[in-house]
Amino acid sequence: MHCSGPLAGLTALLTLVAFPVQIKTDSTVSTELYGDIENTEYGDFESLSQTRERQQHLCHREVPSVFFQTERDSPVRGNGSTIYFHRIEVCCAGYRRDPYANECVPDCSASSPDNCRNGFCRSPGVCECFAEFVRNEHGACIHTCPIACQHGRCYLNGTCVCHQNFVLDQETRQFCRPKCSQSCGTHEECVAPGQCDCSPGYRRTPDLGCQPVCAPDCGFGKCVAPNQCECFAGFIKRPNWNVCEAECYLNCENGLCESRYKCHCREGYRYDVNTTSCLPECSDNCGQGNGVCIAPGVCRCFRGYEVHGAECRPKCESRFCGKYGRCVAPEICGCGEGQQHCRNGSCDDIEHCSCPSGETHFIDRCLKADRLSQHLNTSEKRKHFNRQLAYEFNALIGRLFNF
Ligand SMILES: *[C@@H]1O[C@H](CO)[C@@H](O)[C@H](O)[C@H]1NC(C)=O
Ligand SMILES: *[C@@H]1O[C@H](CO)[C@@H](O)[C@H](O)[C@H]1NC(C)=O
Ligand SMILES: *[C@@H]1O[C@H](CO)[C@@H](O)[C@H](O)[C@H]1NC(C)=O
């Protein structure tokens, strides 16, 4: 075991101290803010790229740039309306990205349970069944006779005869629906023989029978039909957003504008002044900022960190830190009380950095002695060791003096 103390390198380093440091300051912080989700709008004079976007059903969306951060100490400067937003291209509402063709195609998933399988989704929510298929009461394209008939059987002449307690769909005469002896209530339909339940988009309430569902909640308004809100006096809906709010200048994404200046965040979100929006909240800020909170309670860790429950902790993969060490930063074990850094080594039972055979401990790491010059061949590296030397001094000795 070779364990040279950190002070061994001190004389070699004294000549390296003091290099000019350039600090770049960011003086161009924009304060302009626009709406949170912007759909591209087309005037009379559209540019070529706008035409392309419209033909391809591409819209723009502003996403908090913090969601794009992958390195702990390099925040992302957004290219959106402010530096706190990235402006990205997404498929417009009603379209989805086809992963095979990588283009935006109409989406029928809201009106067809299996997204228009056995049919052609012509435009958002409009599913046209292929020949020999018919739309059933749930919007799915199902086989017709002579192949099959839902809740019935096919005769050779092509007609569908329903099983007991089912009746032929009056409009298509191609499939059978369950039969209810008494007629079902308001916003109800016959879902199985003799059984009524709420129609799609409605939910049973204890007092008022089946009531329409609006998701998200209407806010300052009333849900009058599935996903249709009627605002209370003085409240408005923003473009492409079916929620009633006060008129306000804040983005207030994941929240509700209560007044001109107040954004009330949904549960699991907290207000962020930079984006004037609500960002998801994670306990302990994902481990003192070692990751970014991408959904309530869900951290995505920065490079070099891994998720432990609800926080991100540094990862020390190259070597196990040992019984007496603790991973203090990515690939850096900390030994003993002062957590003396031990990169590429592990901590032994006398709280020293123990290096693999053939390597020696130099300030904060283990290295092969003949490689030392390579570790000092740029001013950046020398600066690192100068900073690190101060840290190690404090970790080992400084704390004894109670600075
Ligand atoms: C902004 O940055 C995002 C993320 O890197 C990128 O996908 C997008 O194309 C950029 N937008 C513009 C308008 O440059
Ligand atoms: C088809 O055949 C069934 C059973 O033989 C018969 O009841 C029905 O009337 C026939 N329909 C037509 C359109 O010929
Ligand atoms: C707002 O952004 C600045 C950097 O532009 C950052 O220092 C600050 O921590 C951010 N504030 C919050 C609440 O995230």
Ligand SMILES: *[C@@H]1O[C@H](CO)[C@@H](O)[C@H](O)[C@H]1NC(C)=O
């Ligand atoms: C030493 O650690 C660094 C990361 O700090 C790693 O990239 C490198 O591969 C390690 N070297 C050895 C010899 O384990």
Ligand SMILES: *[C@@H]1O[C@H](CO)[C@@H](O)[C@H](O)[C@H]1NC(C)=O
């Ligand atoms: C410094 O040493 C590294 C090997 O550790 C080598 O890759 C690099 O080219 C050297 N840089 C200079 C400026 O000599």
